Amino acid sequence: MPGAVVSSKEFAKQVTVVVTRESIVGVARHLKDAEDFRYCVDVTAVDWKTRAPRFDVVYHFYSFSKNDRIRVKCTAADGEEVPSIAEVFLAANWCERETFDMFGIRFAGHPDLRRILTWDGFNGYPLRKDFPLEGIDTGAAIYPEEWPEGGGPSKNDPNRKVVS
Amino acid sequence: MTDEKPISQAEKDEAAYFARRATEGGVARPTAGVPESPAAAGAGVHGAQEAHTLFDVQEMELNFGPQHPSTHGVLRIILKVDGEKILEAKPDVGYLHRGTEKLFETETYPMGIPHTDRMDYIAAATNNHAFCLTIEKLLGVEIPRRAQLIRVILDELQRLSSHLVWLGTSGIDLGAVTPFWYAFREREQILDFFEEYCGARLTLNCMRIGGLPFDLTPGWTERVLEFIDDLPARIDDYEQLLTDNRIWKLRTVGVGVISADECIEWGLTGPILRASGREWDLRRAQPYECYDELDFVVPTREGGDTYDRYIVRVQEMRQSARIVRQCLELLEPGEIRGKVPRVIKPPAEEVYASIESPKGELGFYCVSNGSNRPYRMHVRPPSFINLQALPRLAKGHLVSDLVALIGTIDIVLGEVDR
Numbered sequence: 001m002p003g004a005v006v007s008s009k010e011f012a013k014q015v016t017v018v019v020t021r022e023s024i025v026g027v028a029r030h031l032k033d034a035e036d037f038r039y040c041v042d043v044t045a046v047d048w049k050t051r052a053p054r055f056d057v058v059y060h061f062y063s064f065s066k067n068d069r070i071r072v073k074c075t076a077a078d079g080e081e082v083p084s085i086a087e088v089f090l091a092a093n094w095c096e097r098e099t100f101d102m103f104g105i106r107f108a109g110h111p112d113l114r115r116i117l118t119w120d121g122f123n124g125y126p127l128r129k130d131f132p133l134e135g136i137d138t139g140a141a142i143y144p145e146e147w148p149e150g151g152g153p154s155k156n157d158p159n160r161k162v163v164s
Numbered sequence: 165m166t167d168e169k170p171i172s173q174a175e176k177d178e179a180a181y182f183a184r185r186a187t188e189g190g191v192a193r194p195t196a197g198v199p200e201s202p203a204a205a206g207a208g209v210h211g212a213q214e215a216h217t218l219f220d221v222q223e224m225e226l227n228f229g230p231q232h233p234s235t236h237g238v239l240r241i242i243l244k245v246d247g248e249k250i251l252e253a254k255p256d257v258g259y260l261h262r263g264t265e266k267l268f269e270t271e272t273y274p275m276g277i278p279h280t281d282r283m284d285y286i287a288a289a290t291n292n293h294a295f296c297l298t299i300e301k302l303l304g305v306e307i308p309r310r311a312q313l314i315r316v317i318l319d320e321l322q323r324l325s326s327h328l329v330w331l332g333t334s335g336i337d338l339g340a341v342t343p344f345w346y347a348f349r350e351r352e353q354i355l356d357f358f359e360e361y362c363g364a365r366l367t368l369n370c371m372r373i374g375g376l377p378f379d380l381t382p383g384w385t386e387r388v389l390e391f392i393d394d395l396p397a398r399i400d401d402y403e404q405l406l407t408d409n410r411i412w413k414l415r416t417v418g419v420g421v422i423s424a425d426e427c428i429e430w431g432l433t434g435p436i437l438r439a440s441g442r443e444w445d446l447r448r449a450q451p452y453e454c455y456d457e458l459d460f461v462v463p464t465r466e467g468g469d470t471y472d473r474y475i476v477r478v479q480e481m482r483q484s485a486r487i488v489r490q491c492l493e494l495l496e497p498g499e500i501r502g503k504v505p506r507v508i509k510p511p512a513e514e515v516y517a518s519i520e521s522p523k524g525e526l527g528f529y530c531v532s533n534g535s536n537r538p539y540r541m542h543v544r545p546p547s548f549i550n551l552q553a554l555p556r557l558a559k560g561h562l563v564s565d566l567v568a569l570i571g572t573i574d575i576v577l578g579e580v581d582r
Contacts, residue, residue, distance in 0.1 A: 012513070016514070041518075041527065058529065060529070064444065089429070090429050090431070091430055091552065093552060095549075115258075
């Protein structure tokens with residue numbers, strides 16, 4: 001893969017390869033077909049709040065024939081789209097959804113990019129470093145606006161609370 | 165004179181209720197014997213259509229869960245069904261999301277261990293183990309041999325108890341109530357061993373970075389050995405109830421068949437992968453602690469269906485008993501904690517470590533920035549990744565088989581949602 005690899009390093013017998021964001025699908029396909037890394041272990045991200053491209057997207061692959069793992073990383077700035085590898089590895093589907101849900105990194109070409117752990121309409125990305133631990137008032141209601149018949153405060157009641 | 169019974173007031177009320185439901189867009193039921201009210205005839209598009217196409221091919225959306233007992237927690241599945249046949253299943257997870265990964269980042273390394281108990285809450289020891297192993301890899305510390313052996317014993321007891329819970333509950337899901345009582349009898353004994361060791365039965369918090377919090381209490385090893393001696397006969401009991409049971413076979417053979425290649429494609433690990441014929445177990449493939457010197461077999465089957473996954477798990481229980489016995493024989497007095505600094509500040513590096521948990525590959529990915537708390541701690545939960553393949557397994561089966569499939573994946577929602 002000429003031009004794809006930016007840098008590589010090794011720590012505790014684990015190899016990390018940093019590649020360019022555009023080439024990630026090609027790298028994944030190459031690892032799967034040519035290098036026999038057929039098992040996509042995990043996809044996640046790291047938020048480096050103050051660094052220039054803000055996020056690292058981290059992929060782990062495993063090869064059964066080599067009995068070895070490889071970690072592939074690419075960087076993404078806030079709002080930048082990363083090509084999705086869900087078409088190459090089915091296992092990456094939910095992992096990418098989780099990464100999107102937690103960090104707000106969009107994966108271009110993902111078949112079903114929705115939030116997975118938080119609910120639709122949640123307004124924030126919990127694993128970003130600027131998201132406070134105690135949570136934020138997202139303004140999103142878990143429960144519907146209408147209360148059941150014969151119970152609960154009316155819609156016009158000023159004391160009515162919407163849990164968010 | 166007519167033969168029809170007079171219509172009671174209650175029946176009229178019911179008819180009016182369903183007519184009202186129909187106008188509000190709810191599901192209407194055909195009301196036999198009651199003349200259609202003008203409201204239902206006028207606005208009940210839904211109701212009229214359903215009455216005519218009751219036995220034709222018709223897609224229907226069915227909400228399964230999140231409060232259904234056979235989902236083993238709070239899992240919601242949106243099913244598209246044609247009668248009893250599943251056309252599409254969409255799992256909806258996240259009801260138990262507690263932000264465990266965020267909590268790891270805000271607390272020091274040792275303070276993260278109790279959070280891992282709450283992920284896979286029926287196999288806490290393996291979670292503790294994976295977490296500690298990751299930090300130890302980052303620090304580059306070796307743990308003493310006695311601690312290694314005790315860790316393996318705790319792991320395998322935990323695997324036994326996790327598989328026993330699986331056996332009991334997925335038996336109940338399919339209508340076999342009896343194995344549940346036997347399985348939970350043995351599990352109770354294992355929980356007693358844990359209680360004696362660390363004071364807790366479920367949220368164990370039984371490992372520390374660099375070793376163990378406590379040494380074994382006097383007489384513990386003898387009692388465990390007695391239990392392990394007894395165990396094969398008890399596993400025979402479970403097998404007698406299920407293995408050749410005709411009803412059990414009817415419900416499990418050929419349900420949710422998946423090949424090894426497809427398992428790898430979907431990222432399925434653990435007993436599911438082994439039941440499809442791939443002999444892959446992290447204890448054997450990438451041994452940690454002292455698994456490389458222990459003598460055990462990685463059980464596999466070729467069929468890849470629910471029945472084979474049952475057989476693999478039962479065989480694994482027998483192997484776990486073997487491993488525990490070997491470790492008990494190898495135990496010698498010694499240190500239980502390695503040389504770990506008082507304040508844990510690993511180098512600014514990143515590391516991934518994984519172990520074979522009862523459900524599959526459980527991994528932790530830790531990024532350190534040199535401070536005393538992890539900069540980023542990510543969990544690779546086997547339940548979450550394995551659940552992903554449920555739509556693939558369930559497609560074309562009946563709704564009642566879905567219950568068998570949720571059981572056979574062996575999910576714990578605490579780990580799926582974290």
